[in-house]
Every structure is written in C-alpha cells, then in structure tokens.
Amino acid sequence: MAPPRDPDDRRPDPDALLALAGPGRRGRLKVFLGASPGVGKTYAMLQGARRLKADGIDVVIGLVETHGRAETAALTADLEILPRRIVDHGGRAIAEFDLDSALARRPKLIVVDELAHTNAPDSRHPKRWQDVDELLDAGIDVWTALNIQHLESLKDVVGRITGVTVRETVPDTVLQEADDVVLVDITPDELIERLRDGKVYMADTARRAIDNFFTPGNLTALRELALRRTADRVDDQMVEILRQKAIEGPWGSSERLMVLIGGGPESERLVRRTASLATALNAGFVALHAERPGADEADPGRAKATTEALRLAESLGAETARIAVRDFVEDVLRYARRENVTQIVVGRSARSTVARLLRRSPADRLIRRSREIGVTVVADEEAHVGTPLWRAGLSDPRHLGRETLVAAVAVAGAVGVGEALTHFLKLPNLSMVFLTAVLFAAARTGTRAAVIAAFLSFFAYNFFFIPPLYTFTIAEPHELLALVVFLIVAVMTGSLAGRVREQSRQAWQRAEASQALSSFTSKLSAAADVDGVAEATVAHAHRALGGRALLLLPRDGDLELQAAWPPDEGLDTAEISAARWAFEKAEVAGWRTGTLPKARFQFRPLVTPRGVVGVIGFEPPDQAAPLPADLDRSLAAIVEQAAIALDRSLLFGEAVKAAALQENEAVRDALLASLSHDLRTPLATITGAVTTLSELGEAMTPAARRELLGSIEQEAARLNRFVANLIDMSRIESGAVKIKRDWVDVADAIRTAVGRADKVYPAESTTVSLAPDLPFVRGDAQLLEQVLFNLLDNAHKYGGERGVAVHARQQGPEIVISVTDEGPGVKPADLDRIFEKFFRAGRADGRKPGTGLGLSICRGLVAAMGGTIKAESPAVRRRGTRIVVRLPAAEVPADTGVATGARA
Structure with a gap:
C-alpha cells in the first residue's frame, strides 16, 4: 500500500506538464468556430492575421474563400497569398489548397479557410483537416475556420434540427486538440439581417437560405451547440491549468x-x-x-x-x-x-x-x-x-437457389425410399426417413437448406403417406399432431445440424489459418537475414490475402523495395508517398485510409519497441469493398510477426558489427604492439652507432665515422617522424589541432615537402608538375607541408622504386593535389580503409612498413582545413595508387601585400 501523501507536497500533474510542453514540438492550431455561415469567422481570422503581420510575424494566406464579399476580400490586400493548385476533375478545373507549396514556403503562420472541405480526387489527403494536420506536424502554426454543424458527432443532431444532411465533417478530436478556439458569434436576428443586406450570399441565394436553413429556430439551436462546445473546451483548458499548477480537487473518477x-x-x-x-x-x-x-x-x-x-x-x-x-x-x-x-x-x-x-x-x-x-x-x-443466434447464416441470399435444390433433391429421395419401403413392408411411420433427408440437407449446405427441407418434408409426408393419400387433407387428429411434432423436431434438428456444420467449417478455417501462421513463424525463425525475412513475409501475405504484397525497408535515408510477390511488382509516385507516410508517421496509409486513399496498395508500418523498421504493403482482393474481418486479423498477425523477425535480424546484424568492432580493437592492440617494435628498431640502431663511436671512434677511419653518424641522423629522423605522427594523431582525435588561417602558397608547400622526402629517400626519384598561377589557399602552411610529406613518404614506401609523381592544378573553385606511385596498388575494398588508424596494406612480400598512422593523420588535417582526400587505384598503367587532395581556393585581396603571380 502506498504511503499517504503529504498535503503540502502538491506536485503538478506529469501528464498535464507533458501536454504543456507538447506544442513546442508541433505547430499551434487556432480554430475560429461559428454557429453557421455568415457570422464573420473568416473576417475575424483575417483581421487577426493583419495585426500579426503588422507586428512583424511571417503570415501567409494558404487559402481563403471570400464568397464574393468585398469587405472580406479587402482584408487580404496586404497579405501574401500562396497560388492554388489547379486540378483537372472530369474536364473541370478545380483550384485547391497547395500543401506542398505551403510546406516549402514554411511561414510562421498560415491561414487555411474551410477546415471541413473535401479535397479533389487524387490529392494526398481526402480532407483539408488532414492537410492542416501535416502542416502542424511540420511545426507551422495554422489558423482555420469551422462551422459547428461540420463536427462528426453532431452530424445527426444537426440533420434532425435543420432537415439538411451534412456531407462534409471533421472529427471531434481536431477541435479537442486545438490549442485555441475562438467563438465568433452574433444573434440570429443580426445574421438574418446580414443575409437580407447581401453581406453573406447573393440576393436570390439569400432569400432561399432565409426560407430554409437560416430560420430563427435553426440558428438558435446551432448557436446553442456552438456555445456548449466552446464552453466544454474552456472547461478542459481550466482543468489542465489546475493540474499544471498542482491545485488539488476533489477529482471525481472519470466516466x-x-x-x-x-x-x-x-x-x-x-x-x-x-x-x-x-x-x-x-x-x-x-x-x-x-x-x-x-x-x-x-x-x-x-x-x-x-x-x-x-x-x-x-x-x-x-x-x-x-x-x-x-x-x-x-x-x-x-x-x-x-x-x-x-x-x-x-x-x-x-x-x-x-x-x-x-x-x-x-x-x-x-x-x-x-x-x-x-x-x-x-x-x-x-x-x-x-443478430439472433438462430438467424446466423440465414441472411445471405446468394446461395438460396442451390440450397433449395439440395433440399428438394433430399426430400424427393426420401419420398422414393418411402415408396419402396411401403411396397415391401407395412410400416406405421416413415418420419425417420424424412428426418434423414433434413439432416442430409443440413450436412451438405447448412441451416437454411435444413429448414427448407423440413417444410418440404412436412408437405411431402402428408401428401404421399398420410391417408387420404395424394391430398393435403388429414383424416385423423392424431396424424395431424404427429405431423406438427415432426415439423418442429425437423426444424430444430436441421438447425442444430446446420449450426454444427458451420462451426465445423469455421473451426477448420481457424485451424488452417493457425497452421499457415505457424508455418510462417517457422520460416521467419529459420530466416538468417533481412532478405530471408522479407521474402517469407511477402510470400505469406500473398497467399493469405490473395493479392500482391511487398515490403519496403529504409536505406540511405529513403525507403527501398526489399521484396515483392509477384517479384516484378513496382510502385508509382503516389504509392511511394503513402509508404513514406506510413513509415514516418507510424500510421496506416494508402487504400481506404485518410492518406492517399486512391492508391492501389495499403501500407502498414512494422512497429517495434525501437521504432518503425519497415513498411508492408498489400493490394486488397477487392478494391471496392473493405477488407473482411478475418483477413484483417490475418494481416495484423503477419505485420506483428514480420516486425518482430525484422527487428531480430537487424539486432543480429548490429551484433555482428559490434563483434567486428571488437575484433578491430584486438587487431589495433596487436598493431600497437608492433608499433612499439618499430620504435625500438631505430633506437637500437642509434644506440649501437653511438656505442661504436664512443669505444672505437679514434681507431675508425673518417669514412666509417661519417657512415655511423649518417645512420644516427637517419634513424633519429625516422624516430622523430614516428613520435610526431603519434602526437598529431592524438591531437586530431582530441580536437586540439589549431588550424591557422593564413595565406598558403601551395607550390612552396609542395617543394618543401618534396625536398624533405628527397633527403629521406635519396635513391628514389620524385617528379613535380605544377600548373602556373596556382591560387593560394587559406590554412596552415606547416600542416599542409606535413600532409604532403606523409603522402610522399607513403608513396615511396609502397611503390617508390618506380618513382613518385606530384601534380597540382586548379579545378573550378578547388586546388587539386595528387601524389601517384607505380606500386602494386590497393585492393578496391581497402580504398577507404587505408585512411583508418593503424591500417597497413603491406607490400607484395608481406612486410608492413610504417605505423599505419600517416594517411589517417592526413585525412584529419585536410578535413580541418576544409578539404577532402581520397584514394584511387589503379592509377597508372593498371597499377599504382593515387592520393587526391582537394582544398578550396582563396582569392587574395589586393591590400594584403601577399605576392601573387606565376610559380615555376
């Protein structure tokens, strides 16, 4: 039992606080509600929009119907009006609200009149209130107008009051979830006066309206409905405020x-x-x-x-x-x-x-x-x-002829058997023979045939076997009683037998459906990957529903067709839009829904605890009729099982990736161990040379001492590069690299880097080709030189025996620098991996020189300077590797004092 709550510990209601925070993620909806046309909803809405426009708010008119009212049209003069979308319907051009233009324009507030309007066929949504809902989801505030008679729950009430059938309706939830409701109200007498003055309709239309819909009684009743609904809305808002402020009740239990x-x-x-x-x-x-x-x-x-x-x-x-x-x-x-x-x-x-x-x-x-x-x-x-239970199965007239024929044949057979039996035997009663005919009809076709057979048996038994024969007259009272009892027993027995047959048929259908679902579940369990799950799902949906089925999965930010049955099934633009809507909104879309209902397919989201993982689409067997209840249940089971299986397959794939990452970590640990070996090698060389010089220096020839000193210098430089690479990598990963924004001469940076490389690899040649008048770049000259030296170092290690070529040129707004070797090249699968830390492609002999950090450092430094780097292989004569660096060119202002001009 929960402990009693401290009276002073009054906390706000969490649900109320969430409701308060909700509008920040969605646009706000303001509804101008009126009792009837002509009360001034659009006028009041436009007046408010003009005030906001004057205050600097971005206000746009998506659609306003002025109905020829000059005063209303004048209010739109200073407001931006979106052009309407023209739809050709039956040879007639219809101007509709352009939802896509509104979403592209994305104003702070948009005015969309006549919320209950029905859109033209082939629109994305059949109703305008659904267009408004999509605008709200996009974070756009919407003002709209609505008459009280268009609320769905009041349709019948308004019909009884006014005698007019309301054909365009809006769900009550739209009004309930509106952030603001403004009641625009005038008295019935004022409204009728406006009608007579021609401020609502033209003169002829106004007279007819006053005589029919706009009567004082109708207007008073509609006004009461509008006032009551607005009062309910205000009451709801007050309750929310009390909850948010933790003002305690008493709160009664809700109905x-x-x-x-x-x-x-x-x-x-x-x-x-x-x-x-x-x-x-x-x-x-x-x-x-x-x-x-x-x-x-x-x-x-x-x-x-x-x-x-x-x-x-x-x-x-x-x-x-x-x-x-x-x-x-x-x-x-x-x-x-x-x-x-x-x-x-x-x-x-x-x-x-x-x-x-x-x-x-x-x-x-x-x-x-x-x-x-x-x-x-x-x-x-x-x-x-x-429906009363005894009428189950009796209301479908499609099989009446066949059932009557079966009953007649069964009774005719009973008559024949009875005639044969009375010819050879003297039997006092043949009712069991006719009762058998009734049971036969029930077993063959069902309850209705059994009832028909019972009545046919009643008359046939009387006509052929009860004296006087071949008449419908009954001589003895006890024969009449027996015949009536027979009819009652036959009807009851036949009905029960027919019901048993129906229940048996339904049990068989359920068993068949259960077996199919079990088989489907087994196939999903056996599917090892997403492709297997998708193929099994669409194949089973096709068999269960009898129509085409397909499954779409997200890939690269969009939905792609993963599987379809028949396999050649494709989707048009409207169907793709419906599938995207189902995926993004986690709502059913397409055929017979509120979103693109004219589409051939209906799309249902595959929802899991982690979100929507895909969309399944099916084409119904009958486009004109709703999906039968049993098929709808089967489809729901398919969707649920497919979602679970897909989620499992995706989790398995993520587990495989996690295992691969773990394996990479192990490889990197091994590479770090190898790196420590690479660091010790130059240290050992330096130590040996220094020891030799200290012990035998006086006895050594000058040439030998120079050779040892050269080894020390070379290995010290190598060690310095290793340490510098490690430091640079650590700085890049920690974000500590500070990029200068100086004017950098690319040609000078290339020459400096080539000079360093020539000292390290004196036996290998480097060819330099620079375009004249190379522009400057904004960056760090020292870091750019480091990038170029790392690229040259990498090229000499993996293919420098044949020479290395450096090219630089301007291509559009970019400077393109390429470093090319003629080594064995890089496998296509490794072109992106060579920029990863510690990745070393190795030479043909299997050795892996270097630390595997050089290209990774290059990628980090180039990205920090706003450029890109990529590898290409093969590069020259079907071999070799080319590393291409692209940096944005910079225009040097004339007053900077930086020299520009040709560079050799």
Whole structure:
C-alpha cells in the first residue's frame, strides 16, 4: 500500500506538464468556430492575421474563400497569398489548397479557410483537416475556420434540427486538440439581417437560405451547440491549468463509455451519439463489436457495416475492439468491467410481440444484469443490436437457389425410399426417413437448406403417406399432431445440424489459418537475414490475402523495395508517398485510409519497441469493398510477426558489427604492439652507432665515422617522424589541432615537402608538375607541408622504386593535389580503409612498413582545413595508387601585400 501523501507536497500533474510542453514540438492550431455561415469567422481570422503581420510575424494566406464579399476580400490586400493548385476533375478545373507549396514556403503562420472541405480526387489527403494536420506536424502554426454543424458527432443532431444532411465533417478530436478556439458569434436576428443586406450570399441565394436553413429556430439551436462546445473546451483548458499548477480537487473518477456496434445501418448513428455523450461528459469511449460465430462470415453486408462503424469510431477518438462471444450479455459485461466502463450505449431493436414474449432483447438483458454499470438505450425503429443466434447464416441470399435444390433433391429421395419401403413392408411411420433427408440437407449446405427441407418434408409426408393419400387433407387428429411434432423436431434438428456444420467449417478455417501462421513463424525463425525475412513475409501475405504484397525497408535515408510477390511488382509516385507516410508517421496509409486513399496498395508500418523498421504493403482482393474481418486479423498477425523477425535480424546484424568492432580493437592492440617494435628498431640502431663511436671512434677511419653518424641522423629522423605522427594523431582525435588561417602558397608547400622526402629517400626519384598561377589557399602552411610529406613518404614506401609523381592544378573553385606511385596498388575494398588508424596494406612480400598512422593523420588535417582526400587505384598503367587532395581556393585581396603571380 502506498504511503499517504503529504498535503503540502502538491506536485503538478506529469501528464498535464507533458501536454504543456507538447506544442513546442508541433505547430499551434487556432480554430475560429461559428454557429453557421455568415457570422464573420473568416473576417475575424483575417483581421487577426493583419495585426500579426503588422507586428512583424511571417503570415501567409494558404487559402481563403471570400464568397464574393468585398469587405472580406479587402482584408487580404496586404497579405501574401500562396497560388492554388489547379486540378483537372472530369474536364473541370478545380483550384485547391497547395500543401506542398505551403510546406516549402514554411511561414510562421498560415491561414487555411474551410477546415471541413473535401479535397479533389487524387490529392494526398481526402480532407483539408488532414492537410492542416501535416502542416502542424511540420511545426507551422495554422489558423482555420469551422462551422459547428461540420463536427462528426453532431452530424445527426444537426440533420434532425435543420432537415439538411451534412456531407462534409471533421472529427471531434481536431477541435479537442486545438490549442485555441475562438467563438465568433452574433444573434440570429443580426445574421438574418446580414443575409437580407447581401453581406453573406447573393440576393436570390439569400432569400432561399432565409426560407430554409437560416430560420430563427435553426440558428438558435446551432448557436446553442456552438456555445456548449466552446464552453466544454474552456472547461478542459481550466482543468489542465489546475493540474499544471498542482491545485488539488476533489477529482471525481472519470466516466468511460462503451458503444455496442452491430452490423446494421444504425451503427454509425450509435457511434456519433456516443461521441456526443462522451464529449458532454468529458469522457473517453470504446466501440465494441461482439462477434457471434459465423455471423459476419455469412453476411458480407454486416461485416462491411461493422468495419465502417469501427473506422468512424476511430476517427472520433475512440478505442475499438472485436470479441467473440458465446453468451452475448455475459461476455460483453465481462469486457466492460475489465476496461473500467461506466456506461454502455446500446440500440433497441424493433421486435414483434411474440419475440418480446419469448425472450428479452439484448438491451433488456444488459439492463437487468449490468448492476454497477449504467446502460443508455438509444431507441430507433430501425436499430438492432447484433443478430439472433438462430438467424446466423440465414441472411445471405446468394446461395438460396442451390440450397433449395439440395433440399428438394433430399426430400424427393426420401419420398422414393418411402415408396419402396411401403411396397415391401407395412410400416406405421416413415418420419425417420424424412428426418434423414433434413439432416442430409443440413450436412451438405447448412441451416437454411435444413429448414427448407423440413417444410418440404412436412408437405411431402402428408401428401404421399398420410391417408387420404395424394391430398393435403388429414383424416385423423392424431396424424395431424404427429405431423406438427415432426415439423418442429425437423426444424430444430436441421438447425442444430446446420449450426454444427458451420462451426465445423469455421473451426477448420481457424485451424488452417493457425497452421499457415505457424508455418510462417517457422520460416521467419529459420530466416538468417533481412532478405530471408522479407521474402517469407511477402510470400505469406500473398497467399493469405490473395493479392500482391511487398515490403519496403529504409536505406540511405529513403525507403527501398526489399521484396515483392509477384517479384516484378513496382510502385508509382503516389504509392511511394503513402509508404513514406506510413513509415514516418507510424500510421496506416494508402487504400481506404485518410492518406492517399486512391492508391492501389495499403501500407502498414512494422512497429517495434525501437521504432518503425519497415513498411508492408498489400493490394486488397477487392478494391471496392473493405477488407473482411478475418483477413484483417490475418494481416495484423503477419505485420506483428514480420516486425518482430525484422527487428531480430537487424539486432543480429548490429551484433555482428559490434563483434567486428571488437575484433578491430584486438587487431589495433596487436598493431600497437608492433608499433612499439618499430620504435625500438631505430633506437637500437642509434644506440649501437653511438656505442661504436664512443669505444672505437679514434681507431675508425673518417669514412666509417661519417657512415655511423649518417645512420644516427637517419634513424633519429625516422624516430622523430614516428613520435610526431603519434602526437598529431592524438591531437586530431582530441580536437586540439589549431588550424591557422593564413595565406598558403601551395607550390612552396609542395617543394618543401618534396625536398624533405628527397633527403629521406635519396635513391628514389620524385617528379613535380605544377600548373602556373596556382591560387593560394587559406590554412596552415606547416600542416599542409606535413600532409604532403606523409603522402610522399607513403608513396615511396609502397611503390617508390618506380618513382613518385606530384601534380597540382586548379579545378573550378578547388586546388587539386595528387601524389601517384607505380606500386602494386590497393585492393578496391581497402580504398577507404587505408585512411583508418593503424591500417597497413603491406607490400607484395608481406612486410608492413610504417605505423599505419600517416594517411589517417592526413585525412584529419585536410578535413580541418576544409578539404577532402581520397584514394584511387589503379592509377597508372593498371597499377599504382593515387592520393587526391582537394582544398578550396582563396582569392587574395589586393591590400594584403601577399605576392601573387606565376610559380615555376
């Protein structure tokens, strides 16, 4: 148990502080909300934009609709207006908001009018509010305008009030997440007066509007909705302030609603009603679809309606879930208690008197057994919650003809068998024969065929085997009773047999899906690398969904197609954009989504605890219909398993790289040991020469003494170079190298470096070729000389027997210096590695001269002077190595006193 909290220890709510910090990473959204058109939202928005422009804020108009109002148009005169994007739709040019231009312009604030607008087909987003959301993600502040009737949860309410169907809507979450909401309000009388004065619409349009939509009653009701929604928003902001300032409550427990979604047309109305209730209560809500076995598979219409309703709920900010139920009420209540639901919203279906007498409705049973959970019943004559279990499988008319034929054949066979039996035997009752026909029809085609066979058997049994024969008249009362009992038993038995068949078929389908998923998981486990995982994923997705599948992975800052099935599948520009959106936003994009819904493919991100590792795309088997629930579940499993497998493969690759780095460290340790040997070698030579001179100097000839002194000088210089290289490398890695910014004569630096190299390698030739009038560079003359000497030293060690060539010339704004040898060259794989510390390519005889630091030092010093260095091999006659240094040329001002001119 947690210890009691100190009353004086009042800390701000962490979630509230995070919400306060959130806008810094995203643009701010300001919504000008009105009860109806004509209240002055755009006018107020433009007035505010002009004030900010006068204060020096970068304000741009992305799109404003003036509707011919001169006063509104005048406010745009001094503001920058982005050109619109022209879209050809059905031979008609449509001017749309240009999202890409706005992102490229990237102002501090952009004004985008009419938030609920539907974009032209083939736009990146179907709705303008989604364009605004992308602008906010890019860090751009947005001002926009919205009428209250365009909120999704109020669509039905406004329709009942005004009699007008609202076709363009905005999810309530857009308004809830807005940073500022400004209510632009005038009284109904003032608005009607503006209409009559022609300040809203043209004269003819205004008269029609006053007679229809703009009535005092409609305007008053819409005004109340706008005021209530704004008040709710203000209340939310006040709560956030109290939490941020740690002002304590009391805080009551929050409400949590749950709406039950069936498969009927009323589902979307229930979702909107629940969203409205949740907003009024400042509560979250869950949309639940309780699936009875076989109901959705047997009726595609129900499945489609359910999917659309769940998608609407998600757009309104709800959590969505599907559960399989055996006892509808008990399983729904169990889920509600687990999710801490306080109220359940359910529709009441229209039921006959007999049905009400035989069994309570689902809503009645929920009310009776819910106890601590409240139940809100939304009455609608067309509404129904779920489908009674006995109707499962009976609503699909596509196979009715075949089922009727099977039932008729089965009953005809029963009649034939009965006639044969009565011809040879005297049987008192043949009902078992017809019952067998009913069971046969149930086993072959299902419940509906069994019910049809039961009724056909009822009439056939009466006609052929109950006296008087070949009539539908029944002579004896007990025969009538037996026939009625037979019909009841046949219907019940056939229904149960048909249900068993359906359950068996579904169990087989689930087993097949489980087997396929198990096989897929095994293949993923066996895949050794990313390519294997990608191939297994797209192949299984293709088999499971029946359409084309592909997988894209990030590489070099962009998405690349890693695998596809069929293998020749490609993507167009819109589909690539949808895939990038799914990867960058970790959201589903493409077909039947809010982003590029016209694309052939739907793209789903592969999300892992480390982030999005890739994107899987699939082409649905039917572009016109939503993805069936079973396929959607299969796809979700594929995405989850593929994400885990890819993450595992990537981690394995990183582990291999880490092992390689560890191995490199071991190699470097060995090279350092070798380096210590290289340092001791010149010391030993110097020590031996000094000892010889001290002991035998008087007895030695002058030539012998000069030779020993030359050895001492040569080895001391070699030792000095080793130590200097180590010091330079240490300075470069620690960032202690201080680069002077003097005017450096490249030709002089080259000559000095060549002179040093000639002293070290007197037996080897160096050819120098310098272009005339080489410009100066800004840098450090001593360090540039060191770079050039290291390059010459390296060239003589690895290929100097054939001579070394130095060239310098101007190429555009750069000075290009190259040092070329004619040695054995460098392997292509080692061209970049030769600039690494301690890397030594070695000679043909296997010896590795030097410390492996010279070229690494060159790279660090050249980079510090703003240049680049690279190696090329082969260089001359298919052999040799060329090291190319590029430094930016500098113009010497006339008043510096630095001499310029030709250099030989």
